[in-house]
Amino acid sequence: MEGLGVGSDLDLMLQIFQGLDFLHANRIVHRDxxxxxxxxxxxxxxKLADFGLARIYASDMKLTTVVVTLWYRAPEVLLTGKYATAVDTWSCGCIFAELYIRRPLFKGNSEGDQLKKIFDVIGLPDLSEWPESAVLLWxxxxxxxxxxIDHFVPELDNQARDxxxxxxxxxxxxxxxxxxxxxxxxxxxxxxSIRTTSSLSASENDSFSDGRSDTPVSK
Known part of the structure; x- marks a missing residue:
């Protein structure tokens, strides 16, 4: 799988979500x-890279046609072109699965084929959930x-599957x-583990304190 290397799957996904949460908190959608x-x-x-397609998020915006590589594109983009921050978390799901199977989960060759491959895995949603503005009929x-899902992504433990x-x-x-x-x-x-490590580091720093003020002395 190109682009990812050092680190466990869990640690990589944790860092992806931390970066994504920072972007979304600042109303930025990566989009690719x-x-x-x-x-x-x-x-x-x-490190998340290539912000060429990133945008400041506002409600009721539409994606341009050049956005999110097809295999990682969310259903709402394929059907309506409308988007919000959830397009990024869909892409995270595709990446998460790929960390396990070492190949794209949804390898479509057109927008319609991409949707078919998605529905083969997650099932066709109820008609009530189908967007009214969808370009394709339910x-x-x-x-x-x-x-x-284990059929498509083996070796998931219960928490990873959920x-x-x-x-x-x-x-x-x-x-x-x-x-x-x-x-x-x-x-x-x-x-x-991160919290424990941070606490230990803080305790170690405190143990080296010699009682003097940390405020720099003006010269």
């Missing part, structure tokens, strides 16, 4: 998250009951946000 736009240093520090797709299923949700309003994802049980042990 994919492995090639995620860089990892030798020490395992992850009955253009087969209504099938897909196998469990997070992936919350990311790959058709309705963007029900899709998990980056901030909520950071509190998912999948990351609990890793976040606890």
């Amino acid at each position: 998250l994919k492995p090639q736009n995620i860089l990892v240093t030798r020490s395992g520090v992850l 009955n253009s797709f087969r209504s099938i009951r897909p196998p469990p 997070l992936l299923e919350k990311l790959l949700v058709f309705n963007p309003e029900r899709r998990i946000s980056a901030r909520t994802a950071l509190h998912h049980p999948y990351f609990r042990d890793d976040l606890e």
